[in-house]
Amino acid sequence: MKILADYHTHTIFTHGTGSIEDNVRVAVERGLKEIAITEHSFRHLAHGINRKKFFEIKAEIERLRAIYPIKILLGLEANLISDKGDIDVPSDILDQLDIIVLGYHKLFYTSIKQFFTFLLPNTFRPFRASRKRIEKNTLAYERAIAKYPVKILAHLGYANCTVDCKRLAEFAAKHDVLVELNGKGTYFSHNDICDMLSTDVKFVADSDAHRAKDVGISTPAACIMLRYDIPSIRVVNIDELQDIGLNKDRIDN
Secondary structure: OOEOEEOOEOOOOOOOOOOHHHHHHHHHHOOOOEEEEEEEOOOEOOOOOOHHHHHHHHHHHHHHHOOOOOEEEEEEEEEEOOOOOOEOOOHHHHOOOOEEEEEOOOOEOOOHHHHHHHHHHHHOOOOOOOHHHHHHHHHHHHHHHHHOOOOEEOOOOHHHOOOOHHHHHHHHHHOOOEEEEEOOOOOOOHHHHHHHHOOOOOEEEEOOEOOHHHOOOOHHHHHHHHHOOOOHHHEOOEOOOOOOOOOHHHHHO
């Protein structure tokens, strides 16, 4: 079981400990064919980037593309910031990205209304999510997928943002969106995994690396694949790298 691409990694531009080149170097050493640099997007309260940082990241990736024999993708880990499916990537930045990884996080900038109706009831809820809350969260993801070129749904269930995994997996499959098996940990129940496997959704095993030495490693993903006997054909970056529908002409140039 070998990972051939890692589409979710961080560096010192947000709260990683290594440089972009460190991540790329480790990816090459481990035989990966593709790596994405996906720093936290603009409205992450603690670790979001700004425009200056974004263009520094873009310039560094362009420099490294001329040096290393690996496809390097410019991405962002966007925040889901409202129940309307809004994300925190400005429209002029969207067109410059190779890949968008979408996740819910504990703290992010949003409107006052969404703070009380979306963020607060999820992140700080003391009890198990109600059916109404799960419906609202699932719909928020579906709306984001419909509105933006999201490619990967990162660490679903993180920060108490519970969703209907089967329904969201079905919706993701129809829009060629992948569900991530996250290298830092998974938040799926046994039923969640079984429900998603009953759909046509495909998965991706990402590291979510915050240290260069973790690039290309996703032990939790490997454990899930072994426990549930998930064939590698269902995981787009294991053993054989599958085409996930990126704009490869622009990336190659």
